[in-house]
Amino acid sequence: MDLPTLRDDAELVARLHRRLLSHQSALPEDASLEWRWRVKHLLGATAPSPGEGFSPNLTPIKAGPLCDYDFGP
Amino acid sequence: MTYPLTVWEVDGLFQTQTDRPIALFYPYVFDLSRSPSRPLAVVLADLIGRCQAKSPHDGWVWAVPTAAEWLALAGCQEGTDHPWGAEKIGPHHANLRTGGRRRxxxxxxxxxxxxxxxxxxxxxxxxxxxxxxxxxxxxxxxxMRNAPSQVDARRFRPLLGEKLQRKNVGIRLIRYRVEDAERRMAVLRAYCASYPSTWM
Known part of the structure; x- marks a missing residue:
């Protein structure tokens, strides 16, 4: 599954943002898998790519002052 | 993990395949009622071991975040009410019980x-x-079953045995440096010692 991001589709971006920001419940159950991928890409989320399943990147954060050591979320 | 562990990721770790593709992006939810036969610590150790095998990183190990680490990730370690700041909780911030179906x-x-x-x-x-x-x-x-008034990022609820049928518990794992193992436990002990007794 090779899904394009839709950052250039201004109308769709605006519509999805309105829906996400105004709709308190989850995405509709009938939303297609592709649509969900597109929403996630639109919002800049780093969802796992299809087929990867589990491939997180390690990006340590400076977690102080409570934790005075770095750890990766 | 930037997000709670998803069904998709668990499928990748356990080489399983959900029969509901639509569920792939949902958070993985623990079946805590299985704990008597398979203690939670064993389940978590298995999960962490699989993360370690699937995504090793020199000198770093996977773990369940400590309460102190989770608070740091949420950005609420300095008394901030919410992860996003002081703004009052709204429906655009979080999936909480604000009327309608809870799912x-x-x-x-x-x-x-x-x-x-x-x-x-x-x-x-x-x-x-x-x-x-x-x-x-x-x-x-x-x-999602909590009203906004019931939620406080700085408060950690006990894992009560009588509520093991619950289907609302997920996880996000973190990685820490091996040499920080003792330090993170010391930080956690200090944090727990300072935790308000009225929240216990």
């Missing part, structure tokens, strides 16, 4: 709810397991 939603669809560390979904949707001490866990973050 899970995919991770990562409420950008307004991100923390200052760019961590998603700290509040709402599913509770998250955090380590409270070396063999005890608590719940962080609140879930």
């Amino acid at each position: 899970l939603e995919p991770v990562g669809i409420r950008p307004a709810g991100r923390s200052v560390t760019r961590t998603w979904d700290c509040l709402g949707n599913v509770h998250e397991l955090v380590a409270w001490n070396e063999d005890d866990y608590r719940l962080a973050g609140g879930c």
